[in-house]
Amino acid sequence: GENVEQHPSTLSVQEGDSAVIKCTYSDSASNYFPWYKQELGKRPQLIIDIRSNVGEKKDQRIAVTLNKTAKHFSLHITETQPEDSAVYFCAVDTGTASKLTFGTGTRLQVTL
Amino acid sequence: GAVVSQHPSRVICKSGTSVKIECRSLDFQATTMFWYRQFPKQSLMLMATSNEGSKATYEQGVEKDKFLINHASLTLSTLTVTSAHPEDSSFYICSAKTDRIGSAQYFGPGTRLTVT
DSSP: OOOEEEEOSEEEEETTSOEEEEEEESOTTOOEEEEEEEOTTSOOEEEEEEETTOSEEEETTEEEEEETTTTEEEEEEOSOOGGGOEEEEEEEEOSSSOOEEEOOOEEEEEEO | OOOEEEEOSEEEEOTTOOEEEEEEESSSOOSEEEEEEEOTTOOOEEEEEEETTSOOEEOTTOOTTTEEEEEEETTEEEEEEOSOOGGGOEEEEEEEEOSSTTOOOEEOOOEEEEEO
């Protein structure tokens, strides 16, 4: 089955700096890569996603890049704010069973 | 759009009893719903995939007779934890999606189950 690795497990940045979280996957058939943000005790919220026919996607301060050859994708958050503090999960969908395999999560803390 | 509700948000039950959790897609038809379990400070672990009108597909290691899933309509799926034990205490989250391949999954707010 699909194996998704996520790094780092924790990340602390100062307000205004950028944060980058990376994920690698194993199944070359994977075709959909969403990122979720989860605040403590709450539901995961979809923040951005990318499909396999696109190399990069941006939405205001958030961007995702995908390298299909190397089988890795990254989340980039620029001009971080305290409200960006949360746990971020990457996920991979191979499309065959339509189910997501999640990474282990990254706890992002944005300090003042 | 893409709102998923879940009920109850919290439940405490005694060991040996059963608990039912409901997951509803409020503004779209969900051909597929998923049930996850999340322990503190851990990732989401998929328990089963539920398709409307058919039997759920369980992940390896998940007991289908203990975690009963019913997906009776395009907007409702239920998870029943039978004969609950303290080790079943966890955060249970459902998600829903349409039948487009690679479409997003939208999550419910979760149910915190505590078995005493």
